[in-house]
Amino acid sequence: MRRVEWLWLPVAALSAPAQATQYxxxxxxxxxxxxxxxxxxxxxxxxxxxxxxxxxAAGSAVAHPAYRVWRVExxxxxVADEVIGKHELISYAVGLQPDGAIRQVEVxxxxxxxxxxxxxxxxxxxxxxxxxxxxLRLAREIQNISGATLSCAHLTEGVARILxxxxxxxxx
Numbered sequence: 001m002r003r004v005e006w007l008w009l010p011v012a013a014l015s016a017p018a019q020a021t022q023y024x025x026x027x028x029x030x031x032x033x034x035x036x037x038x039x040x041x042x043x044x045x046x047x048x049x050x051x052x053x054x055x056x057a058a059g060s061a062v063a064h065p066a067y068r069v070w071r072v073e074x075x076x077x078x079v080a081d082e083v084i085g086k087h088e089l090i091s092y093a094v095g096l097q098p099d100g101a102i103r104q105v106e107v108x109x110x111x112x113x114x115x116x117x118x119x120x121x122x123x124x125x126x127x128x129x130x131x132x133x134x135x136l137r138l139a140r141e142i143q144n145i146s147g148a149t150l151s152c153a154h155l156t157e158g159v160a161r162i163l164x165x166x167x168x169x170x171x172x
Contacts, residue, residue: 020111023119026080026093030070033095033104039070039078050169057164059137060157067165076103077170083158085112085151094159100132100166105159115148118155127159132167136160 024032030039046054046065055062063083070078075098082089088111095103105127107119117123126142138144138156145152 020088020109021116022109024093024106024108026068026108029080029093029106029108030078032106033078033093034072034076038073040073042069042071043067044069044165044169046165046169053168054161054164057133057168058157058160060161062161067162069170074098077166079162079165080108081158081162083154085110085115085154088112090118090151090155092155092158094127094162096162096166096170100163100171102127102130102159102163104128105155107155110151112151115145115151117145117148118151120145123152130159130163132163132171136163 044067046062046067051062051065068080072078072095077096078093079096080091080093082091084090090110090112091108093106093108095105097103105124107124110116110119123143123145127136130136130141135141136156136159138149138153142152142156
């Protein structure tokens, strides 16, 4: 009779992402979205009422009260945020025009083993021009990517929350 030996690996090793890629730093994304512009840090901490209002407007819960925001000289905002993909965080940034319309969305870091296709420029370009108050839903206004459904859904929800943040907090 043959003896079978099992190799036991820690659970964390089995669930670790196969790839973790840093695409852009915050500074690189700022320069890409707003070339030559001066940006000044203007972090935002939301109160409970603001979090609830943003959640209602965006249609998804606000996970944390703090947002990393920069004001752009001449108008507009740069917001860096993170959402969960399937298991890991996706770091992304949104550039907003002075009127709150989306100028650009960039994926800064992607840590999942699947779904990295959200980094594709064609997919991210679907957000450009979207405005606060307008619907922003996956499989309706934003097309899904097969095999990246959770990453697409959560990034779309995150961008919708940033539009609501602009509408309810930043523009005032």
